Amino acid sequence: MSRKNLPKTESDELKILGEVMRMQREDRGMTQADVAAHLGRTRETYGKYERGSNEIRIRDLLKFRKLMQEDPLERAFPLIENVSGKGLASPKMRYAESMPRYLLHQKIRIGAAHFEKQRYSPLERRLNTISRSAFTGASAVACLRQIEIAYDLSLGLPVGGVDWMLLASYALAAILFPFQLAYIARFIMWWRVS
Known part of the structure; x- marks a missing residue:
């Protein structure tokens, strides 16, 4: 069905859905x-x-959803609800607001992957991954150790005069933090430019 045959609100909804798909x-x-x-x-x-000139077929919408691994309707519905009598609510302005948190995190992860591919060699990317993993692990061990000490819990970690595990995890986290x-x-600088 072409857009000419649709009522104004339906054509606006198609336009919003098309913008989200784009x-x-x-x-x-x-x-x-x-x-x-x-x-x-x-x-x-x-x-x-994408322009909202044609209604999208259900089969095509399902294939699009599978390809993108997210439903465009989830983002389009909040935008469609904000359609004013004057025209469309600004889809670009409302896009990030309608994006669920996990999708925003996914977008940042994808951006980080593009950033690393553009800026670093494969060896440097592996070193960055190791550094992030070590920092995360050291921070987690330090937090668990602090919880164990604060609440007098026994998590199976050795307890002695000097808590070497806590000391080592603090040291490793402190060394890796500036990196x-x-x-x-x-x-962040790359994200703003691109």
Whole structure:
């Protein structure tokens, strides 16, 4: 069904859904042709879905959802509810607000992966992963040890005069902390530019 035959509110809803689909596609670095090939449609037909000119078929919406690993309707519904009498609520402005937290974390993880691929060699990426894992592990051990001491719990860790495990985890966390801050600062600067 073409957009001409739809009431104004339905065409606005299609336009919002299309905008959300476009943002999801761009978030994953895909072209319209890539998505259209996955849906078994032409690029022009998929482009009409994104522009809100055509109603999207249920089968295509399900394939799109599977490809993107998230439902575009979940993001579109809050935007559709904010359609005013004057026109569309700004989808770009409301996009991040409608994004569930886990999707925002997923977007940051994907961005971090792109950042590392652009900035670091494979060896440096492995060293960054090891550093992050060691920092996380040392911080977790220090927190568990503190909880064990504070609440007089026995988590199976040896107890003695000098708590070497706590001391070693603090030392490792203190040594790796500046590297983690530098990595985060570089990532934030890269994120703002890209």
